[in-house]
Amino acid sequence: MTLKKFAVTFALGSAVLLTAGATRSTAQSHVNSPDPLLGTPSVATETSNIDGVTGHAESGKHLYRRFCIGCHGPDGNGQGMNAQWIDPQPRDFTEATFKCRSTPTGTLPTDNDLYNAITRGFVTTNMPSWRPLNPQQRADLVAFIKTWSPRWAKEKPGASLNIPPETPITIESILHGRELFQKLECWKCHGPTGNADGPSAATLTDSKGNPIKPFNFTTGDRFMCGDTNRDLYRIFMTGLDGSPMPSFADVIQPNDAWDLVHFLRTLQVALPNQELTLWQSYKAAHGKDLKPIGPDSAGGAQ
Amino acid sequence: MSKKFREGANPMNKFFSRWKTMLMCASLLIAIVACDVRTASALPTSKVIAIPAFARKYGLPCSACHTAWPELNNFGQVFRDNGYQLMNDRDSPIWQNPSYFPISFRITPSWHRETANNQVFDAAGSISGGGIGAVTQSGFDLSGMDLWSAGTIYKNISFVLLPSSDPTAVWHFESAFIRFDNLWHSPWLNVKFGRFELDNLISEKRFLFLSNNGGIYQIYHFNVPGDSNNFGYGDNQIGVELAGHSANSYTRYSVSVLSSNEGGVNFTTDVVPGAPPASRSYDVNLAFSQAFNAPGPPGESGFGQERIGAFAYIGQRPTSFQTLDGQPLVGIDNKPFYRIGFAADLSYKNLELLPLFMYGHDNPYLGITPGTSSTLPTLPLGAQAPTFYGGFLEAHYYFNPQNVALARFEQINVGQQSFNNLAAGASGSNGNITAFSFGYRWYPIMFSRGGVALDGEYSRVRTIGQEPLSGDGDGTVAVPNAAVWSSSIYFGIDFDF
Numbered sequence: 001m002t003l004k005k006f007a008v009t010f011a012l013g014s015a016v017l018l019t020a021g022a023t024r025s026t027a028q029s030h031v032n033s034p035d036p037l038l039g040t041p042s043v044a045t046e047t048s049n050i051d052g053v054t055g056h057a058e059s060g061k062h063l064y065r066r067f068c069i070g071c072h073g074p075d076g077n078g079q080g081m082n083a084q085w086i087d088p089q090p091r092d093f094t095e096a097t098f099k100c101r102s103t104p105t106g107t108l109p110t111d112n113d114l115y116n117a118i119t120r121g122f123v124t125t126n127m128p129s130w131r132p133l134n135p136q137q138r139a140d141l142v143a144f145i146k147t148w149s150p151r152w153a154k155e156k157p158g159a160s161l162n163i164p165p166e167t168p169i170t171i172e173s174i175l176h177g178r179e180l181f182q183k184l185e186c187w188k189c190h191g192p193t194g195n196a197d198g199p200s201a202a203t204l205t206d207s208k209g210n211p212i213k214p215f216n217f218t219t220g221d222r223f224m225c226g227d228t229n230r231d232l233y234r235i236f237m238t239g240l241d242g243s244p245m246p247s248f249a250d251v252i253q254p255n256d257a258w259d260l261v262h263f264l265r266t267l268q269v270a271l272p273n274q275e276l277t278l279w280q281s282y283k284a285a286h287g288k289d290l291k292p293i294g295p296d297s298a299g300g301a302q
Numbered sequence: 303m304s305k306k307f308r309e310g311a312n313p314m315n316k317f318f319s320r321w322k323t324m325l326m327c328a329s330l331l332i333a334i335v336a337c338d339v340r341t342a343s344a345l346p347t348s349k350v351i352a353i354p355a356f357a358r359k360y361g362l363p364c365s366a367c368h369t370a371w372p373e374l375n376n377f378g379q380v381f382r383d384n385g386y387q388l389m390n391d392r393d394s395p396i397w398q399n400p401s402y403f404p405i406s407f408r409i410t411p412s413w414h415r416e417t418a419n420n421q422v423f424d425a426a427g428s429i430s431g432g433g434i435g436a437v438t439q440s441g442f443d444l445s446g447m448d449l450w451s452a453g454t455i456y457k458n459i460s461f462v463l464l465p466s467s468d469p470t471a472v473w474h475f476e477s478a479f480i481r482f483d484n485l486w487h488s489p490w491l492n493v494k495f496g497r498f499e500l501d502n503l504i505s506e507k508r509f510l511f512l513s514n515n516g517g518i519y520q521i522y523h524f525n526v527p528g529d530s531n532n533f534g535y536g537d538n539q540i541g542v543e544l545a546g547h548s549a550n551s552y553t554r555y556s557v558s559v560l561s562s563n564e565g566g567v568n569f570t571t572d573v574v575p576g577a578p579p580a581s582r583s584y585d586v587n588l589a590f591s592q593a594f595n596a597p598g599p600p601g602e603s604g605f606g607q608e609r610i611g612a613f614a615y616i617g618q619r620p621t622s623f624q625t626l627d628g629q630p631l632v633g634i635d636n637k638p639f640y641r642i643g644f645a646a647d648l649s650y651k652n653l654e655l656l657p658l659f660m661y662g663h664d665n666p667y668l669g670i671t672p673g674t675s676s677t678l679p680t681l682p683l684g685a686q687a688p689t690f691y692g693g694f695l696e697a698h699y700y701f702n703p704q705n706v707a708l709a710r711f712e713q714i715n716v717g718q719q720s721f722n723n724l725a726a727g728a729s730g731s732n733g734n735i736t737a738f739s740f741g742y743r744w745y746p747i748m749f750s751r752g753g754v755a756l757d758g759e760y761s762r763v764r765t766i767g768q769e770p771l772s773g774d775g776d777g778t779v780a781v782p783n784a785a786v787w788s789s790s791i792y793f794g795i796d797f798d799f
Contacts, residue, residue, distance in 0.1 A: 059603040066703045067377070070363035070750050082361040082750050121390060126361050128388040132380040132550050134595040136604040221391065 046152070048111040048142040053135050055111075060144025063137055071126065076148035086126045089210050096149035097207065099240040100225035105247035107158025108151060114142045116226075123222045124215075161237055161249075163230055167258040169274055171282050177263025180256055182293050184248065189214040192293040194267030199295075207242045214244075217264060220271030232261045355404040355452060356381075357750040360392055364748050365703035369654065371745075371753055371798070372508040373698075376593070376607055380551040385460040385483030385492065386452060393454055404453035410757070412794030415440035416514055416774035420786045423776065434780035444469045445512065445794070448476070458483045462498070474573035477538055490546030497540040497565055497573075501556035501589040503611040503645040504656050506536035510698070510708055513792035515772045516739035516761030519694060520712050521660050526688035527733040527768050528720045531619050531639055531668045532564050532571060535660070539565045541584070552593040554611075560585045562618045562636065571633075578623075581633030585617035596649070606649030615641040621667045621679045635679065637665035643693070652700045659693040661717075669720030684723030690716050692735070704745040708759075712737040729767060729783040737763040741792075752799040759792040 048055035064072075071090040073080035078092035091098070100117045101109040118138050121129035130138060146152040167173060181187060189204060191197040194217030206212045215224065225235050237257060239247030252260070265275035283290070357364060364371045367378030374382065387393040419436040446469055452462040459482055466476035479496025483489075499507050506519050522536030541560030547553060563571045563580030570577035591611025598604040617640070620633025643660035667679055669688040692714030699707045714735040724730065741759035763770050765786045769777050773788030 054601075056603050062702070066363075066365040070366070071361060082363075086361050121388075123390045125390075126392060128360070128362075128390055128392075130377070132377040134604070134607055136595060136597075140603050 046143050046147045048115070048139050048146065050111050050115045050135070050139045050142065053139045055136070055139030055141070055143035057140070057143040057147050059137075060140035060142070063133070063141050064144050067130070067133070068141070076145075082126075088125055088206070088212060089208070090126070092208065093145050093148035095207075095242075096151040097242040099242055099245075100235075101158070101238050101241065102160040102234060103158030103238065104161070104249065105239040105241055108155055110157045110160060111139075111142050113157075114145060115139060118142065120226065122224060124224070161234055163233055163237075164254045164258075166229055166233075166261075167255055169262050169278065171278055173259045173262045174266060174275060174279055174282075175263075176256070177259035177261065178293070180252065180260045181263055184251065184260075187293050189244065190217065190267075194218050194264070204244045206244070212243055217267035218269050220268050229258075229261050229265070232264060233257055236260065355406045355450070356386065359404070359453070360388060361750055363750050364745070364753050369698070369700065370510060370703070370706045370743060371755070373505070373510060374508060376551060380547075383492070383545070383547045383551045383554065384489070385458055385481055386454060387458070387460070387483070393457065404451050406448075406450045406798055408448040408450065408796075408798035410445035410512060410794040410796045411442070412445065412512070412757075412792060413440075413442050414513060414790060414792040414794070416788070416790055418770065418773050418776070418786060418788040420780050420784055421776050422778040422780045437774070437776050439774055440791075447471070448798075455480075458485075472574065475567070476573075488546075489549060492545045492547075494543040494545065497538055497567075498543065499538050500535065500558065500587050500615070501543065501545060501554075501613075502535070503589070503591050503609065503613070503647060504658050504696070507538075509696075510706065510743055510757075511710070511739055511741060511759060511761070512757050512794055512796065513739070513741075513759040513761045513790035514774060515737065515763045515770070515788055515790040516710070516741065516759050516792070518772050519658075520735050520737055520763070520771055521658065521693055521714055523771055524662070524690060524692075524714050524733075524735065526662075526664065526669065526690055526716050526718075526720055528671065529664055529669050529688050530621070530671055531664050533615075533617055533619065533639065533641075534564070535615060535641055537565055539585070539587070540567065543587075552609075554589075554591050556587070556589045558587040560587065560617075562620075562633075569632075579630050579632055581618065581620040581636050583618040583620075583636045585615065587613070587615045589613040591645075605651060607647075608649060609647040610644065611646070612644045613642070619668055621670075635667075637667040639664040639668060654698040654700070656696040656698075657693065658695075659691070661691045662689060664688045666720075682721070684721040686718055686720065686722050688716070688720045689718040690714060690733075694737075704748055706743050707740075708742065709740040710738065712763075727783065732767040732783065734766045735763065735771070737761065743796075753797065755796040757792070757794045757796050759790065761792070762787065762789040764788075 046057035069080055070082045071080045071086060072078055072093060073083065073090070076093040078090040080090060083090055096108060098109045098113065098117070101107070101113045103109055103113070115138055118130045118133075118141055121127050130141075133141075188198045188200045189196075191201065191214075196214045196216035198214065201214050204212050204214060215221075223232055223235060224240060225231055235245070237247060237249045239245055239249075248257070262275045265273050266279035268276065356362075356367070367374060367381055369375045381388060415438070417436055417438040420434065421437045422434060423437060447467045449465045450462075451464070452460070454460045459480070461480045462477050464475065464477035465473050467473045475497060477496075477498055479494050479498045481492060481494040483492045485491035485493065499505060504519070506522050509519075511517050519536055523534040525531050525533070539558070539560040540563070541558055543556055543558040545554070545556035547555075561580065562583040562585050563569070566572045566577055566580055569580050571580050589611065590613075591609055593607050593609040596605040596608050616638070618636035618638050621635045621637050622633075623630035624632045624634050639662070641660055641662045643658060645658040646656070648655040648657070664687060666681055666685045666687045670679065670682060670685055692712070694710055694712040696710040697708070701707070712735065714733075716731065716733045719730060719732060739759060739761035741757065741761075743758075744756045745753060746756065747754040763772055765771070765788070767779060767783045768786065769779055770786055770788040773790060779786055
């Protein structure tokens with residue numbers, strides 16, 4: 001046999017074998033098949049719109065397979081092959097319940113909310129920032145994520161929260177925020193010093209019954225859904241759906257919410273900030289007058 | 303499969319051929335494995351014990367960081383540029399997580415066939431007459447082995463240690479460096495110190511070809527025939543690198559200061575014992591690249607990320623030696639050379655194109671073979687600066703993250719030979735290279751814990767009048783100025799864990 005014939009035989013043989021292997025693999029393995037997402041519904045039509053960039057679910061499907069399937073799974077239910085090693089567990093897209101939203105609790109997030117979550121990642125979880133993907137790719141992923149739940153076809157996202165201008169950072173604002181921290185019993189989960197060691201912390205579970213830890217303010221880590229005061233304001237006005245963190249939108253007024261924001265910043269002792277500086281100088285002069293936060297301070301923190 | 307082929311594989315048939323039988327058996331074995339790889343390998347889908355270092359640490363699949371491993375995509379590039387950190391709290395230094403052991407292994411068992419023509423051989427055994435012809439070898443084989451360790455030592459301090467062996471287990475340190483990232487909280491200031499690959503936009507260490515001929519970029523190792531310069535742009539070098547990047551690594555730069563010794567250790571010019579001594583000079587490498595997003599037609603997603611870049615390497619090599627009793631001690635009388643070029647990584651949906659162009663220029667003194675004595679070199683009559691230019695165009699088509707087709711064309715021309723007074727009949731194209739390669743890689747297993755790729759390739763290289771840079775010839779060109787064809791057929795099972 002000449003080299004030419006040999007090469008042709010080799011090439012054809014390899015092609016046949018690879019095709020056979022790939023075809024067989026499709027039937028056997030959902031995760032490792034060439035197209036484990038064949039059964040995804042409504043892929044061709046779903047789109048997203050993020051600041052003028054239109055995302056296409058069909059393109060997002062390929063990206064999902066490349067980047068997301070290992071954790072979120074071929075069925076979008078958060079049961080990818082890595083899920084068993086991951087804490088907290090990956091998001092279950094089939095429920096369409098998302099923590100980081102600008103919309104009221106119980107409603108669907110906006111496309112921008114999902115886009116921001118993908119871009120930002122979650123610093124205390126396995127979900128990294130996907131900023132290295134270009135904006136079009138992230139928009140495509142948003143469109144594809146919306147194919148996992150029928151809720152997206154039946155409901156519209158809630159209206160985005162209108163965040164009023166931030167009130168001045170004053171010691172009065174911080175002290176009032178401290179009162180609210182006591183009154184709203186934030187300390188029961190987050191702990192009196194924000195150290196995530198409140199009496200309820202060990203018992204918390206998410207909506208799927210998985211153990212979940214409250215946010216530890218003292219580490220200085222970025223918040224779950226952003227790092228600015230506006231992000232923090234948004235978190236407790238919308239709540240983190242699927243987690244024990246409720247929405248306080250019906251409980252407190254906007255000015256109160258800003259006061260709470262200013263106080264929570266003082267708990268971030270590892271992250272220098274304006275509120276902390278103000279609070280430390282106040283505490284140096286009036287520390288002995290402050291009532292400790294906790295069960296013994298019912299009726300007022302000051 | 304043809305009747306003729308089947309007959310040839312049958313030992314009872316008069317057309318019996320040993321290699322046809324072996325190929326038939328190998329094909330059947332491959333078919334069994336390929337059609338039922340999970341059963342054949344007894345690997346459950348989610349309980350693989352073997353673990354690639356970073357994938358295990360972060361719980362991401364191979365495809366998150368690699369277009370097709372080992373080639374990096376932009377997410378992997380950003381991870382690498384950040385000092386092997388995702389910049390979340392999972393970056394914790396390795397000593398904080400005892401379950402994480404940052405070691406990966408990679409080796410490739412293979413079957414391959416190598417042929418080179420225009421070779422000289424003797425009369426021996428059943429070969430009735432010596433002479434000129436092709437030398438062919440084939441059989442099962444092993445690649446070298448990589449024992450790759452990398453990770454974070456502390457926040458923004460990371461390391462890579464890569465002991466690597468040839469197939470006979472002769473080891474050397476392919477890479478060994480420590481890097482300090484985000485100095486003064488800036489992604490634009492990162493320092494790497496040790497032995498490392500140059501900041502190539504198109505990495506030869508991370509590419510997808512494995513065969514003897516296809517497994518190198520010819521231009522990364524080319525020098526004009528007769529040139530004493532041992533520099534190869536694809537070879538790891540030793541020194542220090544300052545590098546920086548934007549948050550998403552769309553903009554990248556690097557400046558490296560390197561010993562002028564081709565990455566050699568122990569003040570020699572190689573990583574294995576017995577190499578000539580190095581000089582005392584230093585080289586510089588500069589690289590810059592910029593990525594942008596290519597918009598697609600209205601109503602469709604964009605074409606993908608496009609990256610273009612340029613590079614320049616300015617170096618020196620000795621032309622004589624300080625000696626003792628005639629034995630070289632230190633390279634001296636350094637003469638300069640440079641390599642400049644540009645490269646790109648272009649995407650059109652599932653198609654990726656990797657073009658590269660390079661121009662090389664050496665000092666005339668490097669074009670003559672240096673002595674090993676302390677005698678100052680003298681330029682012979684007709685000596686001139688050797689130059690060359692060329693490059694390659696490589697294409698990948700990703701059917702999906704687990705199937706990729708590959709092709710590459712390479713062309714290198716000698717712009718100026720080392721001497722302008724070539725002997726009668728000598729060719730000005732002496733050393734020119736034309737090469738093409740194509741292949742297919744299938745990744746039946748792509749976990750966050752391990753990976754397997756089946757790799758099939760065919761590669762063919764033509765070199766004018768010279769022993770090929772790659773392949774398995776006997777090193778003796780029978781007919782000067784005539785072409786030497788070196789070809790590889792390769793099938794390997796590439797695995798890393």
